[in-house]
Amino acid sequence: MTRIALAVDLGGTKIDAALVDGNGSVLPDGRNRRPTGRAITPDELRAAVAGVVSHALAHLPEGAEFAGAGIGSAGPIDQAAGAIHPVNMRGVHGFGLVEAVRDAVIASTGEFDPVVRLRHDGGCLALAESWIGAAAGTRASLSIVVSTGVGGGIVMDGRPVGGASGNSGHLGQVHIGELTVEEIAAGPPSVQWAQLQGWRGETGEDLARAARGGDRIARAAIERSARAVGQALADASTLLDLEVVAISGGFSNVADDYVDLVAAALADWADLPYARATRVVRSALGGDGPIIGAAALVLQG
The missing domain is CATH 3.30.420.40 (ATPase, nucleotide binding domain)
Incomplete structure (x- = not known):
């Protein structure tokens, strides 16, 4: 049945x-x-x-x-x-x-x-990626969304890690200096930062097109976002000994090499070899991840 x-x-x-x-x-x-x-x-x-x-x-x-x-x-x-x-x-x-x-x-x-x-929702995404996605077969993974916000979830040995109240994995509220990762790396603040530098576009899609066309400010905004995410992931991997990080979300598609930029920033920022060895990959499930992971709460529970 x-x-x-x-x-x-x-x-x-x-x-x-x-x-x-x-x-x-x-x-x-x-x-x-x-x-x-x-x-x-x-x-x-x-x-x-x-x-x-x-x-x-x-x-x-x-x-x-x-x-x-x-x-x-x-x-x-x-x-x-x-x-x-x-x-x-x-x-x-x-x-x-x-x-x-x-x-x-x-x-x-x-x-x-x-x-x-x-x-x-970040915990559901992480569970889905660990079940049938980019983190399948791994023992320790973190899956994140970079979009209008930044969020994530943690899975260890095939089970979601919720913490005391069920909220572990909120990577976007980790601080890089005085700002949170979300305040630096999400789509809207990345657009706003570029505008403050003199760029005249209005959306993340505009930012992507401008960067592909060689606009240096647009490219700098994308690199700034990826660097913040990578630095936060380096700290997360140092703490959790992660095997893989899967990245999804609309703003993660702002450049073809966004995930590679995040991986480079993680490797550069991490102090310890096991943290530097964490693989950073693109989500295998795309927008279906959270809904599949929600179902997994009962199908895999």
């Missing part, structure tokens, strides 16, 4: 839901999303949860074994309480996301007590 999990991925702009099978394949028919946004209210989020969950579960294959629901959410989270405190959605701080998903699953399936598990 095929085991199928419901996966829910909550971010600052949308909530996704999909069905994922035991091989980590996303079933296309049930995948759907609803908008969220900074101003979303608890009632609006509860309605969005109910909508995406019911749509996905309406496509549960007949005869399949329903394994439960896994949730990846923008953080911080309160894993013990099943609640979220996302930085970019302050109106839903303390929202009981596990309870909302459980209620929606019960309403759709009639299950009395479905399994529902929560991690932050």
